[in-house]
Amino acid sequence: MSFLHPLALLGLAAAAIPALLHLLQRRTPPQLDFPPLRYLSEAERQSARRLKLRHLLLLLLRTALIVVIVLAAARPLVPVRGGGEHEPTALVVILDNSPSSGAVIDGRSVLDRLRVAARASIARTSAADRVWLVLADGVVRGGSREALLAGADSATPDWRRLDLALAIERAARLVHAEPLPGREVHVLSDLQRTALAAGHADVPRGVSVLALAPAGGRAAANRGVASATVAEGAVVVTIAGSDGDAPAPVTVRLGTRDVGRALVASGEGAAVSVTLPQERTGWWVGEAALEPDELRADDRRPFVWRVAPPARVGAGPGAGPFVGTALSVLRDARRIVEGRDVVVGDVSAGSSGRWIVQPPADPALVGQANRALAARGASWRWATAGTPGPLASRDIEAIAGAQVTRRYRLEGTGGDVLATVNAEPWLVRDGDIVLLGSRLDTAWTALPSAPGFVPFIDALVNRVVAGAAAVVTAEGAPRVEFRVRGADTVGATVYGLDARESDLTPATPEVVAAALGPTVQVLSDAAFAAQRFAGTRRADASAMLLALALLLAATELGVATLTR
Amino acid sequence: MPTATRVDLLDPAEVARLGGIEIVAEGVVEGFLAGLHRSPFRGFSVEFTEHRAYQPGDELRYLDWRILARSDRLFVKQFEEETNLRAMILVDASRSMAWRGAPERLTKRAYADRLAAALALILLRQRDATGLVTFDEEVRQVIPARVKAGQWSRFVRGLLDTPDGSGTAAHAALQRLTALLARRGLVVLLSDLLFDRELALAALRYLRHRGHQVIVFHLMDPAEVELTGPPEVRFTDPESPASVVVRPRELARAYAETVQREVAAWRTACRRHGIAYHHVQTDLPFGMALRLLT
Numbered sequence: 084m085s086f087l088h089p090l091a092l093l094g095l096a097a098a099a100i101p102a103l104l105h106l107l108q109r110r111t112p113p114q115l116d117f118p119p120l121r122y123l124s125e126a127e128r129q130s131a132r133r134l135k136l137r138h139l140l141l142l143l144l145r146t147a148l149i150v151v152i153v154l155a156a157a158r159p160l161v162p163v164r165g166g167g168e169h170e171p172t173a174l175v176v177i178l179d180n181s182p183s184s185g186a187v188i189d190g191r192s193v194l195d196r197l198r199v200a201a202r203a204s205i206a207r208t209s210a211a212d213r214v215w216l217v218l219a220d221g222v223v224r225g226g227s228r229e230a231l232l233a234g235a236d237s238a239t240p241d242w243r244r245l246d247l248a249l250a251i252e253r254a255a256r257l258v259h260a261e262p263l264p265g266r267e268v269h270v271l272s273d274l275q276r277t278a279l280a281a282g283h284a285d286v287p288r289g290v291s292v293l294a295l296a297p298a299g300g301r302a303a304a305n306r307g308v309a310s311a312t313v314a315e316g317a318v319v320v321t322i323a324g325s326d327g328d329a330p331a332p333v334t335v336r337l338g339t340r341d342v343g344r345a346l347v348a349s350g351e352g353a354a355v356s357v358t359l360p361q362e363r364t365g366w367w368v369g370e371a372a373l374e375p376d377e378l379r380a381d382d383r384r385p386f387v388w389r390v391a392p393p394a395r396v397g398a399g400p401g402a403g404p405f406v407g408t409a410l411s412v413l414r415d416a417r418r419i420v421e422g423r424d425v426v427v428g429d430v431s432a433g434s435s436g437r438w439i440v441q442p443p444a445d446p447a448l449v450g451q452a453n454r455a456l457a458a459r460g461a462s463w464r465w466a467t468a469g470t471p472g473p474l475a476s477r478d479i480e481a482i483a484g485a486q487v488t489r490r491y492r493l494e495g496t497g498g499d500v501l502a503t504v505n506a507e508p509w510l511v512r513d514g515d516i517v518l519l520g521s522r523l524d525t526a527w528t529a530l531p532s533a534p535g536f537v538p539f540i541d542a543l544v545n546r547v548v549a550g551a552a553a554v555v556t557a558e559g560a561p562r563v564e565f566r567v568r569g570a571d572t573v574g575a576t577v578y579g580l581d582a583r584e585s586d587l588t589p590a591t592p593e594v595v596a597a598a599l600g601p602t603v604q605v606l607s608d609a610a611f612a613a614q615r616f617a618g619t620r621r622a623d624a625s626a627m628l629l630a631l632a633l634l635l636a637a638t639e640l641g642v643a644t645l646t647r
Numbered sequence: 648m649p650t651a652t653r654v655d656l657l658d659p660a661e662v663a664r665l666g667g668i669e670i671v672a673e674g675v676v677e678g679f680l681a682g683l684h685r686s687p688f689r690g691f692s693v694e695f696t697e698h699r700a701y702q703p704g705d706e707l708r709y710l711d712w713r714i715l716a717r718s719d720r721l722f723v724k725q726f727e728e729e730t731n732l733r734a735m736i737l738v739d740a741s742r743s744m745a746w747r748g749a750p751e752r753l754t755k756r757a758y759a760d761r762l763a764a765a766l767a768l769i770l771l772r773q774r775d776a777t778g779l780v781t782f783d784e785e786v787r788q789v790i791p792a793r794v795k796a797g798q799w800s801r802f803v804r805g806l807l808d809t810p811d812g813s814g815t816a817a818h819a820a821l822q823r824l825t826a827l828l829a830r831r832g833l834v835v836l837l838s839d840l841l842f843d844r845e846l847a848l849a850a851l852r853y854l855r856h857r858g859h860q861v862i863v864f865h866l867m868d869p870a871e872v873e874l875t876g877p878p879e880v881r882f883t884d885p886e887s888p889a890s891v892v893v894r895p896r897e898l899a900r901a902y903a904e905t906v907q908r909e910v911a912a913w914r915t916a917c918r919r920h921g922i923a924y925h926h927v928q929t930d931l932p933f934g935m936a937l938r939l940l941t
Contacts (some may be wrong), residue, residue, distance in 0.1 A: 112892055117882035118743035119871045120843055122909060124891055126901040134897060 087158035094153035152494035160621030169616035171211035172265030175254035179272030185240030248282025265619030277583035279598035297589035307381025308587030313388035323585035377452035395422020401429030405531035464496030476502035479537030655934025732775035733832030744810035744892035748870020763773035782820035783812025821850030831858035
């Protein structure tokens with residue numbers, strides 16, 4: 084039990100007043116002659132027991148009356164099951180408006196249901212509470228209740244996926260740090276299986292996590308385009324989610340023009356390849372689309388590809404057998420043609436055109452090679468030997484993880500660092516020159532023996548040395564954004580949904596418990612409303628105490644009057 | 648005669664403010680007799696002695712019709728005393744009788760004195776021998792019963808000469824009185840009866856046994872009947888060192904019941920022994936108290 088005005092409890096000292104008055108009154112009573120004292124003594128003797136009981140009863144009643152009135156003035160809050168106000172509570176409302184919340188199930192938007200619950204949670208807070216709202220963007224929003232209500236009301240399905248376990252853990256830590264009696268996290272999410280299967284939230288003790296159970300508790304059928312990538316003149320469309328055993332028709336469009344249709348089999352990860360028409364040189368944007376279903380946001384996904392003539396490539400001095408073999412393979416595949424626009428090999432004075440250069444095998448020649456680079460206007464150079472390590476590259480995924488055993492550190496300014504070893508530049512584009520930190524030889528790196536070596540050389544000669552970036556994907560509203568350098572388009576970013584959003588299957592209680600801990604409560608709408616602030620819900624008992632005080636006063640009056 | 652002008656029906660304290668005991672007693676008796684159709688306590692002598700002017704209350708059978716016919720004046724015939732009453736009025740002068748519950752009221756003693764004087768005047772007017780005994784722990788004054796002139800003045804003087812006493816040991820005084828009352832007659836006791844009931848009743852029973860007609864006026868101040876006072880008070884007995892602390896409000900009912908029981912016990916005991924008992928509060932008009940005797 085707590086009190087709204089605890090200072091009023093000081094008034095409990097007044098409970099001693101009846102006893103003190105009783106004692107003080109007995110001190111010096113006035114003295115009067117009274118001849119029939121014998122009658123008085125007789126009356127007192129006969130009434131002694133009744134009077135003692137009356138005195139005790141009145142003392143108790145008056146003391147209790149004061150205590151009850153003081154308690155009522157202190158506004159006690161007692162735990163109640165339903166209704167009533169709650170004690171000051173730190174609350175984080177997680178409104179999961181990730182793309183899957185845009186699904187319409189049984190004619191009602193999932194987000195509408197979540198929004199109603201979030202609004203109810205926020206509306207139940209008082210000025211003594213601390214409240215935050217977390218949406219799918221992961222940003223913790225504070226502010227007034229009205230502002231948070233507006234935030235919840237205005238929430239629309241976001242294109243970003245919410246890491247629910249991480250969000251819950253952060254929310255739990257946030258409320259746990261607040262010095263308030265109540266700490267709650269309200270999780271208003273569709274509780275996708277895919278949102279909880281990977282993560283685990285470490286919820287501190289004392290934090291109550293309430294999660295709204297998915298409506299209906301069954302998996303909603305949905306299929307979405309998980310990816311659409313172009314390779315070898317065709318787009319490969321991968322499907323996420325499921326919708327029974329029936330295959331789904333996929334339409335591929337270029338602009339408003341349908342360029343291909345195919346049926347993709349049911350099941351997670353099913354893919355279909357649709358051949359793209361021959362297009363002239365340039366960047367092309369297409370779209371893979373499914374028939375509309377419960378979740379519309381994942382029914383379309385754009386893709387982009389670049390149409391360019393094969394590079395004219397030649398092996399320079401010191402290129403090595405692995406580079407030569409790779410160029411031969413690419414030539415056979417018509418990815419390149421013989422020529423000198425791009426030369427792969429050791430650096431040599433007087434070279435012109437685009438250069439992909441590797442360090443000299445003999446350390447004594449490094450200085451000479453650096454001077455040749457400088458003569459070409461390069462600002463990068465080979466420095467001392469670097470430590471071995473794995474390759475890391477966001478731009479050329481084919482080489483990521485390949486081991487480098489021998490290398491030179493690359494030193495310089497400007498240009499683009501395309502790959503690193505131990506966080507030090509290993510592959511750098513500096514104008515028309517691309518510098519490698521190691522020779523493309525198995526004595527230096529395992530890359531030549533890796534499956535990604537030929538694609539790596541392909542990327543080097545066709546894209547990297549020309550200054551073009553890779554087509555990358557990112558999470559966001561489906562669209563394509565091009566990267567330009569001057570008047571040239573050098574790359575593109577394709578935005579789309581996280582494919583895991585397409586699987587609307589709700590997490591099982593076991594998965595929820597594993598991800599959020601056994602103390603999390605997954606509740607239906609009614610149970611959620613009942614359990615909201617249940618741990619700290621209090622009702623003001625002052626009215627009841629005042630009624631009790633009236634009853635005590637009436638009883639006291641009755642006892643004082645009737646037993647006189 | 649309108650009731651409002653009758654002194655005997657006025658508040659005793661107001662009447663007492665008219666003057667001394669004699670004036671009050673005479674006024675009370677005049678009023679009292681005026682309200683009666685015949686004289687009280689009438690003797691039964693047969694020998695005519697004299698005439699006297701008619702007074703309201705005299706029995707009409709004693710009117711002298713001849714004088715009325717001749718002179719148109721009212722005279723009644725007086726007869727020689729032969730079997731007239733011998734009345735002894737016993738007034739308790741103990742310390743407790745000198746108490747009153749409010750300044751505007753008479754003390755029990757003052758009330759008793761005036762009532763005794765009025766009673767004596769009535770008796771003497773009808774030529775009953777009347778005497779007085781005052782007592783507290785001792786017999787203080789004894790005025791033998793006589794009917795001669797000046798008896799009433801002696802009676803009143805006896806009252807005035809008796810100071811307020813200290814304690815009350817009435818049974819001892821009553822026992823001594825039995826020796827003083829040799830001839831049968833009327834014994835009227837005016838007391839607050841705050842003494843041992845059994846011992847006092849033993850003495851009264853003895854008087855009754857000796858053939859006396861005994862009348863007891865149990866005098867109480869209204870404040871003795873209904874307990875009032877401050878929220879808490881120490882009451883002390885004026886006749887002893889005893890005291891008790893009480894809260895009058897919470898003990899009032901029990902006290903009233905105790906008083907009622909005590910009065911009832913006196914009344915029952917007196918009735919059992921042929922003793923007339925009258926409970927009189929000191930705010931009762933004297934005429935009403937006298938009326939109890941008729």
